[in-house]
Amino acid sequence: MASISKIKDFAQEYSDNLARILGLDVSIIDQNNIRVAGTGFHQQLVGKPVPKGSFFETILKTGQPGMIFDRRKDSQKCRYCIFNEQCTELATIGFPIVKKNKPVGVIGFIGFTPEQRKTIVEHSGDLSKYLKHISGLIVNKLLLQEMIETGDCQIRELDSTPSKRHTFDSIIGKNADFLSLIKKARKICKSPSTVIIRGENGTGKELLAQAIHYEGKENHKPFIPVNCSAIPEQLLESELFGYEGGAFTGARRQGKPGKFELANNGTIFLDEIGDLPLSLQPKLLRVLEEKCIERVGGNQIIPINVRIISATNKNLESMVKKGTFREDLYYRINVIPFRIMPLRERRDDIPLFLSHFIEKYSVLFNRNVPRIKEGLEKWLINYDWPGNIRQIQNAVEYMINMNESGILDFDDLPDYILDEANQKLNNQNSMGLAEMVSQFERKVLLERISTNKDKIDKSGIAESLNISLTTLYRKLEKHGIHLD
Numbered sequence: 201m202a203s204i205s206k207i208k209d210f211a212q213e214y215s216d217n218l219a220r221i222l223g224l225d226v227s228i229i230d231q232n233n234i235r236v237a238g239t240g241f242h243q244q245l246v247g248k249p250v251p252k253g254s255f256f257e258t259i260l261k262t263g264q265p266g267m268i269f270d271r272r273k274d275s276q277k278c279r280y281c282i283f284n285e286q287c288t289e290l291a292t293i294g295f296p297i298v299k300k301n302k303p304v305g306v307i308g309f310i311g312f313t314p315e316q317r318k319t320i321v322e323h324s325g326d327l328s329k330y331l332k333h334i335s336g337l338i339v340n341k342l343l344l345q346e347m348i349e350t351g352d353c354q355i356r357e358l359d360s361t362p363s364k365r366h367t368f369d370s371i372i373g374k375n376a377d378f379l380s381l382i383k384k385a386r387k388i389c390k391s392p393s394t395v396i397i398r399g400e401n402g403t404g405k406e407l408l409a410q411a412i413h414y415e416g417k418e419n420h421k422p423f424i425p426v427n428c429s430a431i432p433e434q435l436l437e438s439e440l441f442g443y444e445g446g447a448f449t450g451a452r453r454q455g456k457p458g459k460f461e462l463a464n465n466g467t468i469f470l471d472e473i474g475d476l477p478l479s480l481q482p483k484l485l486r487v488l489e490e491k492c493i494e495r496v497g498g499n500q501i502i503p504i505n506v507r508i509i510s511a512t513n514k515n516l517e518s519m520v521k522k523g524t525f526r527e528d529l530y531y532r533i534n535v536i537p538f539r540i541m542p543l544r545e546r547r548d549d550i551p552l553f554l555s556h557f558i559e560k561y562s563v564l565f566n567r568n569v570p571r572i573k574e575g576l577e578k579w580l581i582n583y584d585w586p587g588n589i590r591q592i593q594n595a596v597e598y599m600i601n602m603n604e605s606g607i608l609d610f611d612d613l614p615d616y617i618l619d620e621a622n623q624k625l626n627n628q629n630s631m632g633l634a635e636m637v638s639q640f641e642r643k644v645l646l647e648r649i650s651t652n653k654d655k656i657d658k659s660g661i662a663e664s665l666n667i668s669l670t671t672l673y674r675k676l677e678k679h680g681i682h683l684d
C-alpha cells in the first residue's frame with residue numbers, strides 16, 4: 201500500500217502553493233506520524249516524527265477533524281503532547297486523510313502569529329472545506345501511485361468516511377472524577393479481565409469500551425458490538441453463538457459463525473447485558489468459565505478466546521435479588537466495574553462538550569464556527585441532559601444546521617428543548633420566591649448527595665453547606681430525601 205511519503209514531492213508542492221496563497225503554514229503527516237511536507241517553521245521538520253501525543257496524532261488516531269482556536273486557552277487538546285510547553289503555535293485546523301475507511305495521514309493549517317490565528321478563526325469554515333478537498337486529492341494521488349506500483353489499472357471506489365476506531369484520545373472530559381475513571385481504564389487496557397461499564401444512555405459506555413479495546417494488546421483484532429436488547433430473544437442465541445447448517449427453518453445451508461467466533465482473539469462488547477434473557481445466561485457463563493461455545497444445532501465444542509466488556513443502565517443487583525439475572529454470571533462479569541457519571545453530575549464538562557461539538561459540526565458542514573451566546577451557554581450548563589452526551593451532540597448538530605447569524609441563541613435550539621425551557625420559565629414565573637428557594641435547596645442537596653454516592657458522608661455534606669448535621673437531617677426530611 202502506497203504511503204503519503206511516496207508522494208512527498210506532490211505534497212510539498214501543494215503545501216507551498218497553499219501557504220503562499222493563504223498566508224498560513226501547512227503541514228502534512230503520514231500514517232507513521234512522520235511529517236512528509238511542511239512550510240515555514242515546519243519545513244525544517246520534514247522527514248522527522250511529530251511529537252508524541254500531538255494534536256495531529258490525535259486526528260490520525262481518531263479519524264476525526266479538529267481545530268484549536270487558541271492553544272493557550274484550549275489546553276485540553278494538547279494535554280498529551282510532549283512538546284506542549286515549548287510549542288509556539290497559536291491556532292490549528294487539521295483534517296484526516298482517509299483512504300478506504302482508514303486514516304492514512306493528516307493535513308492542516310497552522311497559525312503562529314496573531315494575524316494567522318485571526319484568519320483561521322474567521323475563515324474556519326472555508327479552510328476546513330479546502331482541507332477536505334485537498335485531502336481527497338491526496339487520496340486520489342495515492343491510489344494512482346498504488347495503481348502504478350501494482351500495475352492494477354482498475355479504479356477503485358473511494359470511501360472517505362472517517363473510521364470509527366475510538367481510543368482514549370476521542371474521550372473528552374476534565375471533571376476530576378471522570379479523569380480518575382479514565383486513569384483506571386487506561387490501567388486495565390492490556391489485561392484480558394472482564395469489564396462492566398455502568399451508566400445512563402448516551403454517557404459514552406461504548407466509546408469507553410472501544411478505547412479499552414483499541415489501546416489494548418489485541419487492538420488489531422476485532423471489536424464486535426452486540427446490543428442484547430435490540431435482537432429478538434429467538435434470534436439472539438444464533439446471533440451470539442452461530443448456528444450449524446439446517447439448524448432451523450430458514451437457516452443457511454453452510455451455517456453461520458456467531459459474534460463470539462467473529463470476535464475471537466479480540467473483544468466482544470455486550471451492550472444492555474441486563475436484557476440478556478435468562479435462557480441464554482448459562483451459555484454466556486460457559487464462555488466465561490470454560491472459554492468455549494457450541495453453535496445452535498451443533499455438537500462441536502469451539503474454543504473461544506475473547507475479552508468480554510459488557511454495559512448496562514439496569515440495576516443488576518436488584519435483578520439478581522428478583523431472580524431475573526443469575527448471581528454467578530453477575531459476579532463473573534463484574535470483575536472490573538466502571539460507572540460513567542451522567543452529564544448532570546459533571547456539569548463542569550458541559551462547556552467542553554459544547555465547544556467540541558460546535559467545532560466538529562462546523563468543520564463537517566464547512567461553516568464558520570459560531571459563538572455561543574453567554575445566556576444560552578449558562579442555560580445549557582444547567583439543563584439536565586437526560587440523553588447525556590448523545591443528546592448534547594444531536595442538539596449542537598441541529599443548532600449548527602439552523603444557525604445563520606454566527607451567534608448561537610435560544611431560537612436555534614431544537615423545539616423539544618425550547619419547549620422545556622419555556623415551560624420551566626413559565627413555571628418559575630408563576631412561582632413565589634419561597635417556592636423557588638425551596639426548589640433550589642432541594643437541587644443543591646441532591647447534587648451534593650450524588651457526588652458522594654459511593655459513601656455518603658452526611659457530616660461532610662453538612663460542613664460543606666455550612667449548616668449543622670441536625671439542620672441537614674431536617675432539610676432532607678422536608679424534601680423527602682432518604683439516604684438509607
Ligand SMILES: Nc1ncnc2c1ncn2[C@@H]1O[C@H](COP(=O)(O)OP(=O)(O)OP(=O)(O)O)[C@@H](O)[C@H]1O
Nearest residue numbers: 370371372373400401402403404405406407589590
Ligand atoms: N467523553 C466523551 N467524549 C466525546 N464523545 C463522547 C463522550 N462520551 C460519549 N460521547 C459520544 O456520545 C455518543 C454516545 O456515546 P456511546 O454510544 O458510547 O454511549 P452509550 O452509553 O454506549 O449509549 P447507549 O447506552 O445508548 O448505548 C457517541 O457519539 C460518543 O462518541
